[in-house]
Amino acid sequence: MFDDDQPRPLLEVRGITKQFAGVQALKGVDLEVLPGEVHCVMGQNGAGKSTLIKTLSGVHQPDSGEIRWEGEEISLSDPTAALALGIATMYQELDVVDGLSVAENIFLGHERATRGVLHVRKANATARALLKRLGHGNLSPSTEVGTLSAANKQIVSMARALSRDAKMIIMDEPSAILDSGEVANLFRVVRELTAQGVAVVYISHRLEEIRQIGDRISVIKDGRSTANGLSVADTPKTEIIRLMTGREVENIFPARQPIAADAPVVLEVDDVELLGHFDKISFTVRAGEILGFAGLVGSKRSEILETIYGARKASSGRVSVKGKPLRPGSVASAVEAGMGLSPEERKSQGLILDEPLFKNVTLSTFERFARAGYLDERAERNAAREQITALELRPADPDRPARTLSGGNQQKILLARWLVHGTPVLLLDEPTRGVDVGARSEIYGLIRRLAAAGTAIIVVSSEIEEVLGLADNVLVIDDGKVLAQTTASEIDEHGVLDLVMKGSAA
Numbered sequence: 001m002f003d004d005d006q007p008r009p010l011l012e013v014r015g016i017t018k019q020f021a022g023v024q025a026l027k028g029v030d031l032e033v034l035p036g037e038v039h040c041v042m043g044q045n046g047a048g049k050s051t052l053i054k055t056l057s058g059v060h061q062p063d064s065g066e067i068r069w070e071g072e073e074i075s076l077s078d079p080t081a082a083l084a085l086g087i088a089t090m091y092q093e094l095d096v097v098d099g100l101s102v103a104e105n106i107f108l109g110h111e112r113a114t115r116g117v118l119h120v121r122k123a124n125a126t127a128r129a130l131l132k133r134l135g136h137g138n139l140s141p142s143t144e145v146g147t148l149s150a151a152n153k154q155i156v157s158m159a160r161a162l163s164r165d166a167k168m169i170i171m172d173e174p175s176a177i178l179d180s181g182e183v184a185n186l187f188r189v190v191r192e193l194t195a196q197g198v199a200v201v202y203i204s205h206r207l208e209e210i211r212q213i214g215d216r217i218s219v220i221k222d223g224r225s226t227a228n229g230l231s232v233a234d235t236p237k238t239e240i241i242r243l244m245t246g247r248e249v250e251n252i253f254p255a256r257q258p259i260a261a262d263a264p265v266v267l268e269v270d271d272v273e274l275l276g277h278f279d280k281i282s283f284t285v286r287a288g289e290i291l292g293f294a295g296l297v298g299s300k301r302s303e304i305l306e307t308i309y310g311a312r313k314a315s316s317g318r319v320s321v322k323g324k325p326l327r328p329g330s331v332a333s334a335v336e337a338g339m340g341l342s343p344e345e346r347k348s349q350g351l352i353l354d355e356p357l358f359k360n361v362t363l364s365t366f367e368r369f370a371r372a373g374y375l376d377e378r379a380e381r382n383a384a385r386e387q388i389t390a391l392e393l394r395p396a397d398p399d400r401p402a403r404t405l406s407g408g409n410q411q412k413i414l415l416a417r418w419l420v421h422g423t424p425v426l427l428l429d430e431p432t433r434g435v436d437v438g439a440r441s442e443i444y445g446l447i448r449r450l451a452a453a454g455t456a457i458i459v460v461s462s463e464i465e466e467v468l469g470l471a472d473n474v475l476v477i478d479d480g481k482v483l484a485q486t487t488a489s490e491i492d493e494h495g496v497l498d499l500v501m502k503g504s505a506a
Contacts, residue, residue: 016065029222045406058082088166098146253469266456272317277505278480292471340418353403358384387416408439
């Protein structure tokens with residue numbers, strides 16, 4: 001029975017289970033979503049959130065349990081069935097088609113046509129109205145999506161969900177690639193939707209974000225519900241972390257270790273410039289130092305990192321490792337000198353998803369395992385297994401395909417690759433994007449241990465708190481310009497944002 005003042009649930013999930021090839025992904029999950037609320041779902045990587053999302057979206061069918069929609073038991077045979085009921089999903093991995101226009105992406109799968117003729121003008125007009133509703137009325141419906149930034153691609157994905165007249169929108173890590181201004185706009189849109197009675201199921205690893213946008217929260221751990229429908233306002237942060245991890249995580253960022261006074265300069269960047277992207281920049285990184293790049297999405301931090309690594313050819317300037325200049329635009333030269341890069345898009349740029357873990361770990365050191373022209377797979381496995389054990393990878397199976405790992409464990413694989421290589425310089429672009437708080441703490445500890453062992457590290461992150469909590473020294477970057485260089489202890493998040501705002505206004 002429901003209280004007369006309490007709205008009836010839009011969605012009720014009771015005890016659903018799901019198994020894949022002997023792996024029990026869901027072991028009994030409950031969820032209740034009310035109309036017009038933001039219901040946050042949290043859990044560590046591998047907890048079962050993705051499987052839950054795909055079950056509610058009709059991609060997977062549960063082995064047991066019950067799903068009720070507006071009071072009626074339902075069976076979601078495929079994604080079309082979910083959309084027909086009014087359940088739309090925005091996935092973390094952007095599901096746009098680069099070769100199509102913005103409008104074509106928005107109406108993909110339900111194109112506006114009569115007798116086989118697309119109503120381009122009508123589709124563009126409707127798309128323009130949806131984009132204006134999202135605060136992006138200046139985004140042209142005829143623009144090819146492949147030319148857009150990741151943040152604008154996310155907006156297109158949101159517009160597609162709105163185009164379905166959804167009663168419930170599932171958002172999987174929607175802010176992962178957005179800067180603070182974009183996140184504020186996202187929150188505005190979410191609140192407008194809920195004011196109209198639309199329910200939003202919001203999945204995020206960012207606890208402070210949950211505080212700002214969430215009404216209620218449910219937590220999943222190891223495929224089971226550990227909390228269902230808690231008030232966000234009344235649940236302490238430490239309790240949410242305990243429900244997610246099963247343990248107390250008091251200090252997410254490990255304590256800084258002082259850099260040795262005689263630590264040598266390992267990486268030197270001297271007047272490096274990439275025309276059209278960033279101005280001449282110069283800095284050094286010593287052995288054991290973590291240098292952070294702080295700034296907003298679009299500030300050109302990643303372009304600087306890619307140019308240092310040789311993935312982009314600098315217009316001028318010099319990059320040196322241990323005093324030896326690198327060939328501009330040569331990744332091979334960087335790797336040979338002992339430089340490693342963990343890219344922002346780890347799935348498309350860093351990993352071979354269908355290859356086993358041990359192949360991904362040894363990808364940059366094949367010559368080490370070559371025997372008479374052939375790779376010694378036993379030696380590869382042994383080297384990979386050593387790192388898998390040291391990094392507490394779960395599951396610890398070197399033959400498991402990289403695709404099957406959670407985001408946090410995929411990030412560990414990239415770090416393991418450079419540990420095997422023995423790299424003295426490590427470039428980390430968004431190392432914890434899409435990674436839960438428990439795995440983040442582990443990755444931060446690993447990065448700190450690498451620095452303590454003498455590795456020179458650069459960290460790029462859209463989360464200013466992460467840069468300041470992890471780095472020893474910080475470059476504040478905006479629009480390809482270095483606005484300030486300081487120690488992390490001498491600046492806070494407000495200081496970084498103030499510099500960026502002043503730099504943008506200049």
